[in-house]
Every structure is written in structure tokens, then in C-alpha cells.
Amino acid sequence: MCQECGCGDTEIVSVEMHERILSGNDRAAAHNREHFERGGVLTLNVMGSPGAGKTALLEATAAALQGDFRMAAINGDLATDHDAQRLRRAGIEAVSVSTGSACHLDAAMVHHALDDLPPSGYDILAVENVGNLVCPAVYDLGQAANVVVLSITEGWDKPLKYPVMFMKTDLVLLTKIDLLPHLPGTKIEDFEAAVARVNPTPSVIRLSVHTGEGIAQWLEWIGGLMKPEPAGASS
Amino acid sequence: MHEYSIVGALISQVEDEARRRGARVVNRVHVRIGAVSGVEPVLLATAFGVFRERTLCEAAELVIEQVDERWTCPACGTVIDRNAGLLCDRCGTPPRLTAGDEIILNRIEMEVS
């Protein structure tokens, strides 16, 4: 090959691609979505900071569902099985996906976790993503809806600092609302205004797992997403 | 930092295409990254520098085109300024994000012999 005169052994080719870099994940997510739709399962991608109260929310949800609907969970956990254990103690099927050093779940990890869950027997699948306000928002898992858990101890400005996650969410749960009396200067309206500045559409529910405030509204929101059952299902 | 896993996906996408066309080497990889895609261009460039070693992209340049975010009213088509309170000033409808979330492999320049 002649480097000196460029006499034409090699040719420079420019290839137009226009393809999403995460198209592999998108395909895996579409495949998961088929599983969920075929199984009649409503899948929620539950995101939020470390310690925001994602697992506590799911524990409270498991207790409050009272057999109306059955829930199962997949927990993305960096190193432990704690969250899945907590949920099994709360009475639901739960498996953990050890993400190693990955800071988010992707669609293939969720598909893999489905193997460890019973093939049927639940109507709602809650996927607790890794505690992180950035990366989980980038990966579609095949979920029907995104939920962000934002605790009021984190500060009202989080939607402005991490707009992508809040932009993509269908619901924001403002949790630990029972702590409000202990947080001088914290105003719930500031959180709601910050959410509205990055995303005008999501519902915002104020919630506490300790007082139970907001749980009924949260269940109602989930109920609104459930496909109507042909017969026998009361809510 | 998910930029590493994104670069992993990018390089295998580029290598698949380059191999399919019998390319010896990839010279340039053009990507489009939206301002609100959740991908940080600086981190992406760093990750690319690390991951390209011993791949067909070893000597490739990563060219990042940044795309501004744009919100458009789904009812009347008005383009809305992000700082304007996020409601269409003509009809009050909540706008939709119509640009700025892209994470796209746009073009590959390669040497085919």
C-alpha cells in the first residue's frame, strides 16, 4: 500500500449511520416489553438517589396492596441482596441483580432477572433501579412507566440539577413528608415548582411510609395504568 | 459513569460496520449528543480515548456534535424557550421535547482496501 503518493490502494469511505448508540439496549427493552405485555404485567422503573426511600416505598406498597393486585420486584443492587430480602420479608417475590460497578440497570440485566422470578402470578413488576439520579434515566428497560422517588431531605433543587431523569418521568413521589416539621426552611411547593420547570406533565404525590400519607393516591395512580381485566377484578 | 458503557456500545457498533465493509482502519467517528441526553461530552471523549485501544478505532478521532434542547408545542407547533415557564405562550399547552435527547452514531469514516 503506497503511503507516499496515495496511489489508490485504499479508499476512504464515509458511511452514514444515523443510529442510536444504545440501539442494542433499545432492542432488548422492546423484547422485555413483549414479555410484560404478553404476561399482562405492569412494569414500573423506580428511580431515585441512594437512600431516597425506594425500597421502603415498595415495602409499604406490598403491605397496602392487600391482595387486590400481586406485585413482584427486581432490585438493582451494587453489592448486596438486602433490598430483595427486605421485600421478600414484606411478602412479595423479589430478586436482586448485582450490577457490580455499573451505576444503572440495563434491559439485558432485567431480562436475565426475569428467569429468577416465577413465570406468572403477579400483575405489577417494580424494578428498583440503582440509587443514582443520572445514569438510570438513559436506559430503557421495557417499563410501562417511570417513577422517581425524591425525598424532601435531598433539597428542592434536584430536578434542576438532574433534569434528564425528571424530564423522562411519569410520576414524582415526594417522600419522607413526615419529616417536614424537622426541616426548617423546607417548602414542599419549592419541590413541586422545580419539577414543573423541567417537566410540565408528571403527577406529583406527597408521601410518607410512616404516616401512610399519599399511599392511597399512589395505588390509585398505579390502578390507572392497569389494563382493565375482562372479568372478576375489583379494585 | 455510564459514558463507559455507552462508548462500549459505540465501538462495537462501529467495528461491526467496519468489518462488514472490510475496513482496515477507522479514521473518524461522528456522534450527535443532545444537551439533555444524560451523556456528558467530555466524559464520552475520555472514555473513547481509553476504550479505542486495540480496536479498529485505535487511531480514530471522535467528533462530537452537540445538539441544543428544543421544546415544541404539540398543539400549535410553537417553539418554546426553556426558561419561559414551560407552557406554550400561544395556547397554554405543555410542550414536548423535540430535540436535545439524542445519543446517535451519525457517520463513520473508514479506510477500505
Ligand SMILES: Nc1nc2c(ncn2[C@@H]2O[C@H](COP(=O)(O)OP(=O)(O)OP(=O)(O)O)[C@@H](O)[C@H]2O)c(=O)[nH]1
Ligand atoms: N421518615 C421517613 N423515613 C423514610 C421514609 N421512607 C424511607 N425512609 C428511611 O430512609 C432510609 C432509606 O430508605 P430505603 O428504602 O432503604 O432507600 P432506598 O432508596 O431504597 O436506598 P438504596 O436502595 O440504598 O438506594 C431508611 O432509613 C428508611 O427508613 C419516609 O417516608 N419517612
Ligand SMILES: [Mg+2]
Ligand atoms: Mg433500596
Ligand SMILES: [Zn+2]
Ligand atoms: Zn425473552
Ligand SMILES: [Zn+2]
Ligand atoms: Zn454513571
Ligand SMILES: [Zn+2]
Ligand atoms: Zn401552543
